[in-house]
Amino acid sequence: MELVLTEDQEFIQKTAADFVLEKSPVARFRELRDAADATGFSRDLWKEMADLGWAGIPYAEDIGGAGMGFAELVVVLEELGRTLAPEPFLSTVLLAGQALVQSPNEALAKEWLPQICSGDAVLTLAYQEARSRYDLDAIETTATADGSGFKLSGEKIQVLDGHVADALIVSARNGDGITLFLVPSSADGLTVTRQTRLDSRNAALVTLDGVSVGPDAIVGDGALLSATVDRATVGLCAEMLGGMQQAFDLSVEYLKTRSQFDVPIGTFQALKHRAADVFIEIELCKSAVMAAARAIDEGQDDLARLVSVMKAKCSDTYVLAANEGVQFFGGVGMTDEYDIGLYMKRARAAELTFGDAAHHRDRWASLAGY
Amino acid sequence: MSDLAAITDLDEFQRTARAWLDENCPKSLRGGGSSIYGITGGKKWNPSNPDERVWMERGAAKGLTAPMWPAEYGGGGMSPKQNKVLLQQMRELRIPAPLVGFGLTMIGPTLLQYGTDAQKAEHLPPIIRGEIRWCQGYSEPGAGSDLAGLQCRAVEDGDEYVINGSKIWTSNADEADWIFCLVRTDPDAKKQEGITFILFDMDQPGVTVRPIPLISGASPFCETFFDDARAKQSNVIYKVNAGWTVAKALLGHERTMIADAFGVGGGSRMSLADRARKYLPASEDGRVSDAALRDEIAQSEIDAKAFGLTVQRSKDAAKAGHQPGPESSMFKVYGTELNMSRHELMIRIMGPQALGWEGDGFEQDELDLTRAWLRTRGNSIEGGTSEVQRNVIAKRVLGLPD
Ligand SMILES: Cc1cc2nc3c(=O)[nH]c(=O)nc-3n(C[C@H](O)[C@H](O)[C@H](O)COP(=O)(O)OP(=O)(O)OC[C@H]3O[C@@H](n4cnc5c(N)ncnc54)[C@H](O)[C@@H]3O)c2cc1C
Numbered sequence: 001m002e003l004v005l006t007e008d009q010e011f012i013q014k015t016a017a018d019f020v021l022e023k024s025p026v027a028r029f030r031e032l033r034d035a036a037d038a039t040g041f042s043r044d045l046w047k048e049m050a051d052l053g054w055a056g057i058p059y060a061e062d063i064g065g066a067g068m069g070f071a072e073l074v075v076v077l078e079e080l081g082r083t084l085a086p087e088p089f090l091s092t093v094l095l096a097g098q099a100l101v102q103s104p105n106e107a108l109a110k111e112w113l114p115q116i117c118s119g120d121a122v123l124t125l126a127y128q129e130a131r132s133r134y135d136l137d138a139i140e141t142t143a144t145a146d147g148s149g150f151k152l153s154g155e156k157i158q159v160l161d162g163h164v165a166d167a168l169i170v171s172a173r174n175g176d177g178i179t180l181f182l183v184p185s186s187a188d189g190l191t192v193t194r195q196t197r198l199d200s201r202n203a204a205l206v207t208l209d210g211v212s213v214g215p216d217a218i219v220g221d222g223a224l225l226s227a228t229v230d231r232a233t234v235g236l237c238a239e240m241l242g243g244m245q246q247a248f249d250l251s252v253e254y255l256k257t258r259s260q261f262d263v264p265i266g267t268f269q270a271l272k273h274r275a276a277d278v279f280i281e282i283e284l285c286k287s288a289v290m291a292a293a294r295a296i297d298e299g300q301d302d303l304a305r306l307v308s309v310m311k312a313k314c315s316d317t318y319v320l321a322a323n324e325g326v327q328f329f330g331g332v333g334m335t336d337e338y339d340i341g342l343y344m345k346r347a348r349a350a351e352l353t354f355g356d357a358a359h360h361r362d363r364w365a366s367l368a369g370y
Numbered sequence: 371m372s373d374l375a376a377i378t379d380l381d382e383f384q385r386t387a388r389a390w391l392d393e394n395c396p397k398s399l400r401g402g403g404s405s406i407y408g409i410t411g412g413k414k415w416n417p418s419n420p421d422e423r424v425w426m427e428r429g430a431a432k433g434l435t436a437p438m439w440p441a442e443y444g445g446g447g448m449s450p451k452q453n454k455v456l457l458q459q460m461r462e463l464r465i466p467a468p469l470v471g472f473g474l475t476m477i478g479p480t481l482l483q484y485g486t487d488a489q490k491a492e493h494l495p496p497i498i499r500g501e502i503r504w505c506q507g508y509s510e511p512g513a514g515s516d517l518a519g520l521q522c523r524a525v526e527d528g529d530e531y532v533i534n535g536s537k538i539w540t541s542n543a544d545e546a547d548w549i550f551c552l553v554r555t556d557p558d559a560k561k562q563e564g565i566t567f568i569l570f571d572m573d574q575p576g577v578t579v580r581p582i583p584l585i586s587g588a589s590p591f592c593e594t595f596f597d598d599a600r601a602k603q604s605n606v607i608y609k610v611n612a613g614w615t616v617a618k619a620l621l622g623h624e625r626t627m628i629a630d631a632f633g634v635g636g637g638s639r640m641s642l643a644d645r646a647r648k649y650l651p652a653s654e655d656g657r658v659s660d661a662a663l664r665d666e667i668a669q670s671e672i673d674a675k676a677f678g679l680t681v682q683r684s685k686d687a688a689k690a691g692h693q694p695g696p697e698s699s700m701f702k703v704y705g706t707e708l709n710m711s712r713h714e715l716m717i718r719i720m721g722p723q724a725l726g727w728e729g730d731g732f733e734q735d736e737l738d739l740t741r742a743w744l745r746t747r748g749n750s751i752e753g754g755t756s757e758v759q760r761n762v763i764a765k766r767v768l769g770l771p772d
Contacts, residue, residue, distance in 0.1 A: 003683035004690045252768050264771050272764035279763055280700045287679035309675045312668075361668035370643035370658045370667070 001294040003287060009075055016079035019052070026339050029084045033200040039164055040202035041086040050119025055093050059101060063110070064117035069297035070231070074238035074289055081242025084346055086201055088122050090239070091160035094232035096123030099169050099180060102227060103219045108182055112167065124165040125180075125232075126156035126206050127225060134355040136171070136178070136225050141208065143172035143179055149214040150174070152181060155207050162204030163194040169219050170208065178222035181213050188212070199342075199349035230307045233354045234292045237314040240350045241289050244282055244314070244321040247343035251275065251325040258330075271328060278324055281317040288313050305367050312360040318347040374433065374456075375447040383452055388459045394428045396421035401464040401639070408470035412503025413573075414545050426500045429468025436474055436498045439482065443494035450689045472504040472541075473497035475627035477550045477569070480620040484608045493548075493569070505572070506624075507537040507551035507594060508617070515758050517552070518561045518614060522596065524553035524568065526603070531555075531568060533576070533599040539752075543579045543592035546572055550620070551601075556611050567613035567620075570601035586744035587727075622698050624753045629681060629701030640735075642667040642712070646719050663719065670712050677704055696766035699759040706749035707756065713743040 005013065023045060032040060049055060057073045059065025066072075077089060097116045100109045115121035132138040141154025152172050162168060167184045183190060189211040195203045252275060255266030265271060288310035295303045322344035326333035333340050355363070374390070377383040398421045409422050417423055429435050430444070437453045439445025448456065460467070478497050481490055496502040513520040522535030533553055543549070549572055556564030572579070576599030581589035608616045640648075646658045646667060653659035658667065681701060716739055717724040724740055726732030750756040764770040 002686050002690075003679065004686040004692075252770070255770055266764075266770040267772060269761070272768075272770050273757070273760040275768055275770065276703075276760040276763035279768060280704050283697070283700060284673075284676040284680050284704075287683045288676045290683065291679045305675075309672050309679075312672050313676050358665065361665050361672060364672055365643075365664050365668040366657070368643065368668075368671070369656070370646070370664065 001291065001298055001300075003290045003294070005075070009072055012072055013075045013079065015052070016054075016076045019049075020079045020083050020085065023048070024080070024083050024085045026083050026342065029086060029200070029342070032086060040161075040200075041088060045085075046087045047119045049087060050117065055089075055119050056117030058093075059097065059113055059117050064114040070234055070293035071290070071297055073235065074241075074293045077235050077238035078242035078245075078289075081239035082246040084243065084342060088124075088161040088164075088202075090232060090236060091124035091162075091165065092116055092122050094235040095125035095127075095160065095228060096167075096169055098231045099125060099219055099224060099228040102224055103180075105216070105219055107216065108219060112182075115166075121166045122161055122164050123167050123169065124159055124161050125228065126159040126162065126168045126170045127229070128157050128159070129155065130157055134359045136229060137222060139171060139173055139178070141170065141172045143174040143181065146212065149212060149217070150179075150181065152183070152208045152211040152213060155205065157205055158195060158197070158203040159192075159206045161202045162192055162206050163202060165192075168206065170206075171222075171225055178225060180219040180221070180225055181217045182219050183208070183211055183213060183217065197349060199345045201346075201349060229354055230304060231296060233307050233311050234289070234296060236350060236354060237285070237289050237292070237310050240314045240318045240347070241282075241285050243343055243346055243350070244285065244318040247318075247321045247325045247340060247347070248275075248278055248282060250340055250343075251278075251321075251328045254329055265328075274324055275328075278317075278321050281313070281320060285310070285314050285317050305364060308360040308364040308367070311355060312357040312364070315351040315355075315357040315360070318343075319351050322347040375441065375449075375452060377452075380451060380455055384455050384459065387456050388463070390432065391459055391463055391465055394432075395425055395463070395465045399425055399466055408466060409468060409500070410471050410503055410542075410545070411469050411473075411500025412471075412545060413501070413547050415500075415503065425466075426468050430499045433498075435467075435469040435500060436478065436494075439478065439494065439498065443490060444498040445494075450685065454685075469500045472506055472546075472550075473502065476506060476620050476623050477504050479623045480550075480616060481607070483619055484616050489605070489607065502547045503542070503545060505540050505543045505546035505549050505594075507540055507543075507549045509537060509539045511536065511538050515755055517617070518565065520552055520554060520565065522551070522553050523557070524555050524566060524601070527600075529603050531566075531601045531603060531606075533568075533570070533596045533601060535596055537594040537596075539582075539591050540579070540594040541591045541752075543572070543594045544581050544589075548572060549577075549594070550607075552613055552617055555613075559611065562614045564611055565613040565617065566610050567607045567616040568601050569605040569607065570599065574599060576600060584745070585747070586741045588741070588745070621754060625698045625702035625759075628749070628753050629698075629705035631705075642670060642715060642719065645716060649720055649723065666715055670708070670715055673708055674712070677708055681705075696762055699754075699762040699767075702753060703750075703756050703759040703763075706746075710746045710749055713739075713746045717743050 053066040054076050056065035057068045057076065058070055061067040093116060097113065100112055103109055112121060112123060116123060127136060129139050141152065143150040143152050152170060154172065159168065165185055167182055170181050170183050171178055172181060189209040191207040193205040195205055197203055255271060255275065256264055258265050292306040292310045295306050325340045326344055329338060329340050332338050374387055377386055398419060409426050411426060433446030437446035437448045437456055441447035474497060478494060481493055508517060510520050510522060522533065522537065524531040524533045548569060550569050553566055553568055554564050555566040576597050578595040580593045582591055582593060583589050643658055646663055650659050658664040720736060723732065723736050726737050726740060728737060
């Protein structure tokens with residue numbers, strides 16, 4: 001693999017950066033938050049992004065995708081992460097989309113993937129439970145055989161964009177293993193309650209009380225779930241990479257402009273060296289994200305390890321960049337008015353999604369056999 | 371062009387290079403049989419394993435001591451892609467580099483950048499063949515981090531310079547044949563502007579070398595004294611009084627070398643996890659029994675992996691035509707600190723067995739590692755300290771004010 005952007009990828013990056021600057025500044029995210037918007041993101045903007053081909057980047061052209069790969073997708077997500085864009089990329093394109101595109105259930109993939117690519121449907125994956133922490137298998141939601149189909153019961157937490165999803169892919173314990181089922185949001189016995197998180201990202205509590213599904217609702221098994229979450233983690237880390245870079249850029253700018261003791265605070269070596277350390281850590285994250293994205297595209301068998309390297313580094317570094325950022329800003333860093341605090345909140349939320357650094361270090365160790 | 375460089379198809383290149391390596395590298399050197407400092411060459415070199423000389427000479431003849439240098443000087447003339455494949459084969463076959471040293475990593479690349487044709491023709495071929503070993507005369511007792519404050523004087527005398535003064539921390543000066551040296555040629559100019567970069571032979575009456583014992587028990591570096599030492603004017607690199615430019619370029623090469631050497635996995639052939647299994651009580655599930663140590667091992671390996679990918683990204687960017695910038699300081703800081711923390715971790719894994727200095731009750735591997743750990747403490751000092759590198763990043767990369 002070559003860890004360098006091709007000309008086409010550079011072009012996509014430029015397009016995404018321009019788009020974000022014009023249509024999705026942080027101010028827009030704040031407006032949605034402050035208005036307690038019922039959707040929590042802009043459907044119009046989501047449609048525009050889909051029209052640019054972004055929602056379909058990693059999907060084949062015959063189902064409405066752009067026929068590109070994760071190497072391109074991460075470039076776009078990085079730019080969106082810079083301004084905290086809350087559109088349903090992670091839930092719809094990455095979690096649900098990647099479960100469907102790898103699913104043996106071709107009928108479901110055919111039905112939903114074109115709508116994902118066109119930006120017409122919002123989907124999500126309901127995998128997390130109150131006591132599952134980061135273990136995808138440690139769930140209590142059950143699938144009980146019922147005629148030719150199943151009845152699903154349990155509770156899922158912080159289901160991303162669950163409050164507006166047209167359908168949810170739900171993980172449930174089915175005998176010894178885990179099975180993923182696609183459940184339309186209109187299903188009887190399904191209750192969706194919006195949750196409010198510190199990072200103002202959209203999430204919902206989902207309760208399943210004997211929800212009936214047919215055998216044709218099966219998306220896949222536990223292996224598919226874990227492969228899907230690995231791929232989504234690559235997308236999340238690209239977003240995190242954009243966020244940490246923006247938090248750091250804001251910090252460096254402030255170090256150059258804020259004066260104390262009659263000099264810019266950026267002249268103080270105590271701050272310079274800390275900034276240099278953040279810079280280095282971010283550079284490492286960049287490489288890790290590029291490598292993991294290319295490992296998906298090239299079908300490498302060390303993907304899981306690269307994902308753990310990437311998520312461990314990105315979790316620690318986004319938190320570091322945001323925490324150091326607030327310290328660099330001093331008092332104003334604690335105000336809601338300054339953006340740096342928004343990155344601190346997002347850093348935490350992203351850190352604790354799909355496993356924190358300690359979780360991924362442990363996974364790396366067990367993959368390496370120790 | 372060496373016959374290998376002529377093979378443009380990478381798969382064929384890979385097969386041919388591998389077959390040649392396998393056939394020509396003596397078996398006694400596979401898997402780390404050569405001395406820990408590597409094959410250094412030079413007139414004073416006397417390897418305990420004669421196969422080292424065999425391998426150096428075969429490698430040199432094939433262009434493998436300097437794979438990417440121009441073939442006209444005896445280099446391999448290979449492309450970065452070919453070189454990457456070559457190094458991969460060597461790693462897989464556990465074959466050591468046929469030659470290491472400051473000639474290849476520091477003065478050679480600098481000559482390729484700043485040397486005249488005559489200088490390149492004079493100095494590069496003996497470097498490539500391992501005939502001349504080089505040392506670096508930068509630091510002085512009063513000029514360390516503030517290198518431009520150096521005092522060692524050079525005065526013109528006919529077509530020569532006469533040099534007086536001293537250098538310190540000159541690595542391997544006692545075994546080197548030639549020195550690349552920073553000297554003050556204009557004491558009245560601003561401190562960066564009166565410095566000249568010059569090369570000269572160490573084997574002359576005006577040069578005295580005194581080894582300095584280190585905390586590791588070894589004496590790899592020296593005090594070096596010049597008392598009317600002589601250098602030819604034709605061995606000034608670039609221009610008189612413009613040596614600072616050359617000095618900085620060389621430091622860039624030095625940092626890249628240090629990062630390459632230390633970043634990924636160096637120090638011991640045993641993995642951290644295997645070392646932990648050796649020294650810790652066995653566990654039932656086969657995992658390292660101490661969860662806190664396990665976390666630290668994983669952290670170290672993950673950092674090394676991410677760092678290795680970053681070195682690769684920088685090389686891939688260079689291949690794609692992007693100019694390397696001051697971010698080489700990043701490789702110096704991170705690569706060395708990673709190497710140091712890995713050694714600290716190995717020491718803590720070994721526990722009391724890490725406390726041996728010599729003699730009974732300690733394995734050779736343990737004694738070696740303890741000394742290697744002590745040596746690594748210099749990594750964040752040599753080649754410009756970590757603090758100085760962070761200053762460079764803050765100023766040149768982030769644009770923070772002085
Ligand atoms: C193993 C080893 C091999 C070496 N090999 C060679 C060699 O072959 N040739 C050669 O010429 N030299 C060599 N050196 C010397 C090396 O380059 C110097 O030791 C180094 O540049 C630091 O200089 P100093 O020792 O005088 O420390 P000082 O410059 O006195 O530094 C002391 C402390 O002050 C800090 N400091 C200094 N200035 C600043 C600043 N502006 N901001 C913040 N902190 C600062 C340093 O980071 C350090 O922590 C070697 C050193 C070692 C350890």
